[in-house]
Each structure stands twice: as C-alpha cells, then as structure tokens.
Amino acid sequence: MKVSLFNPFSAEYTALKEFPKLTLSQKIVTLALSVLAGLATFFMLGLGGVAVFRTLVSRFSVTPPERFTAPPLLESSEFKTNWVGKSRGEFFKYHLNKRLAPLGKGIAYAVDNGDCFFDSVAQTLTLATQKRVTVRDVRAKVAEFVEKLHQESPDNWVKEGARGSHDDAYDIFLERVGLTVDECKERNVVPVWGNALIAKIVAEAYGIQIRVHGLGTYDVDFDTLLELRTQHRDDEIYMVIERDMVAEVLFEDDENSMFGKEGAPLIEIACYTAGPTGHFYPVFNR
Known part of the structure; x- marks a missing residue:
C-alpha cells in the first residue's frame, strides 16, 4: 500500500x-x-x-443528516406577541419557525455573535455536502474568492458592494472578511458580518444557491400603516402588532432573497432584522 x-x-x-x-x-x-x-x-x-x-x-x-433537524414549533409559545427587551430574539424565532412550518422546515441554532451568518452557511453546507464545513472554512473561501477577484480586477462588483462611508472600506473588507470574530477580537478590530453582499460571494465561491428567509421590523404610525396596506398585497404584511398607538409590522421580503445561479445546489438560511441588529439561522427540515 x-x-x-x-x-x-x-x-x-x-x-x-x-x-x-x-x-x-x-x-x-x-x-x-x-x-x-x-x-x-x-x-x-x-x-x-x-x-x-x-x-x-x-x-x-461525514455528518449524519439526522443531526440537522429543526426543533418543533411550540404553538403555546409565550413569545407569540412578546418582543420587548431580551424576548425580542425569541419573538422572531417563533415567527420565523411559524412561517417555515408549512414548508416542513424550521430554524436551528447558530452562534450568537458576528459569525452567525457564516455558521448558518457552514451548517447547511455540511448537511448538503456530507463533509464537515466550519465557520473558518467559509470565511477562508470568501477571502480567497475576493482576493482572486481583486487580483484580476481591482475595480470589481465586490468593491462596489463593499463601498461605505469610509474611503478604505474595501481595503478593510479585504483584510477582515477571512477573520472570525475571535480573531478580530484578538486584533481589537470590528469583524465583517454577514449581509447580502457576503451571501452573493458565498454563492459564487461555492457554486450554490442561497435562499434567505427573512423577517424585519420598522415602527410606523397608523396613517403610515394604512398607506402601507394600500401599497402592498395583504399577504406581504405578515403580522401587525398594535401597542400604544404604534404598529410594529413584520414583513416578508422575498425580493432579492435568492443568491447564486438558478439550478445550482440550494441551501437555505433565515434571518431577522430589528433596526440595526439581527441574527442568522440555518434552515433544516423538521
């Protein structure tokens, strides 16, 4: 041998x-x-x-598929309408699961820090490929992709997407996208978090499609709420909670929620956004 x-x-x-x-x-x-x-x-x-x-x-x-299943939806959950303070995350988890339940799917755990997007992708890729994929693997793949793209063309679509309020936003992106949150803490720098640009890069780098199931919130008064109802179909407004003359609208925004080439292997993740904060989760079958 x-x-x-x-x-x-x-x-x-x-x-x-x-x-x-x-x-x-x-x-x-x-x-x-x-x-x-x-x-x-x-x-x-x-x-x-x-x-x-x-x-x-x-x-x-090779990870057994049964390790990647979503927990059951608890219909009696106390978080159906309670989203104040620390309960906000549980509130969104419940409603994400409720929306995914008719599809036979649900969300599972992802690390509770700036690596949640990469962890969600790593878990779903592990299930899809039957080979263990880690947060570091995904970040390294993204870093390798953007570095190669930069070498081929310094002015590229990633640079355009990473452009921010600072002139050096793209350079910072190149330096940090491959670093985990712990590695960024060691260097005392802010990590690169998951977003639509990162989702597009991951899809291109791995040759896959990514579907992002999302819920988000914004505060509106009743006049704005009536205007929204005239502008959108009823099924696009997922839920309305009225409290103290303010309505909190949860909406399902599937526009631009698919990344990658049609027909490529598909993975699914979910996220919620609440103002400047949010969280990603892997999506699995129940």
Whole structure:
C-alpha cells in the first residue's frame, strides 16, 4: 500500500487536513485505534494504523443528516406577541419557525455573535455536502474568492458592494472578511458580518444557491400603516402588532432573497432584522 502524506490529492493528505475539524472524542478514538492498528502491523511499517486513521477521519467527517433537524414549533409559545427587551430574539424565532412550518422546515441554532451568518452557511453546507464545513472554512473561501477577484480586477462588483462611508472600506473588507470574530477580537478590530453582499460571494465561491428567509421590523404610525396596506398585497404584511398607538409590522421580503445561479445546489438560511441588529439561522427540515 502506497502512503503519501504530502500529495494534496491523496487520501492520507485529506485525512490529515480533516482531522483538526473532528470533535475531541472523535480525535481520541481515531488516535487510539490508529495506534493499536499500527502496533498490530508493526512489521509492515505500521500501515494498518495509517489505514485505520484514514478510514475513521473520513467516517467522522461525514455528518449524519439526522443531526440537522429543526426543533418543533411550540404553538403555546409565550413569545407569540412578546418582543420587548431580551424576548425580542425569541419573538422572531417563533415567527420565523411559524412561517417555515408549512414548508416542513424550521430554524436551528447558530452562534450568537458576528459569525452567525457564516455558521448558518457552514451548517447547511455540511448537511448538503456530507463533509464537515466550519465557520473558518467559509470565511477562508470568501477571502480567497475576493482576493482572486481583486487580483484580476481591482475595480470589481465586490468593491462596489463593499463601498461605505469610509474611503478604505474595501481595503478593510479585504483584510477582515477571512477573520472570525475571535480573531478580530484578538486584533481589537470590528469583524465583517454577514449581509447580502457576503451571501452573493458565498454563492459564487461555492457554486450554490442561497435562499434567505427573512423577517424585519420598522415602527410606523397608523396613517403610515394604512398607506402601507394600500401599497402592498395583504399577504406581504405578515403580522401587525398594535401597542400604544404604534404598529410594529413584520414583513416578508422575498425580493432579492435568492443568491447564486438558478439550478445550482440550494441551501437555505433565515434571518431577522430589528433596526440595526439581527441574527442568522440555518434552515433544516423538521
């Protein structure tokens, strides 16, 4: 049996690259069994250990689909109408799940920081590809894509999309898009968060389609609410909560919610926006 740890196309090289992504218990099992197999085949240069290591890493890197299912919708949830203070996130989670329920889908957990978009993409890609994908993998893929695009054409569509109030917004984007939130904290800089531009880049970089299910809010008075009702179809206004002469409108905005080329493999994520804040979630079948 030929073993190659340095050939990037070899099974051994792939196993070494995937090993750090395993859980601690998976690493322990893999190393223990590999050592035992290596000792058992000592006079064959321990080739059995290499084979076991390669096989176990490959097996653990494939995540069972049943691990990626959305929790059930709790119809008795106290968060149906309570969105004040800390309950706001639960309020949106409930209504996102309610909207996805007829599709047999729902949202699941994503990290609660600036990596939530990348975590949502990583989880859905893991399920779609049956290969473990991490937040760092997704950010690295995005960084590689935009750097290559920049080398080919400094004035490109990403630069146009990343243009902000600062002249160096694009340069900051190039420097930080590949950094996780923890890495940005170490450098004392603000991370790049997920948005429509990042979704488009991810879709292009991975050759996939991304559907974003979204809910958002804005405060309106009753005159504005009546005007909105005349401008929009009834089914576009998802829910209205009236409180103290102010209406909070939850709306479903599917315009520009699809990213990537039609016909490409599809992943789905969800998000809510409440003023300047928001959160992304992976979308799975129930």
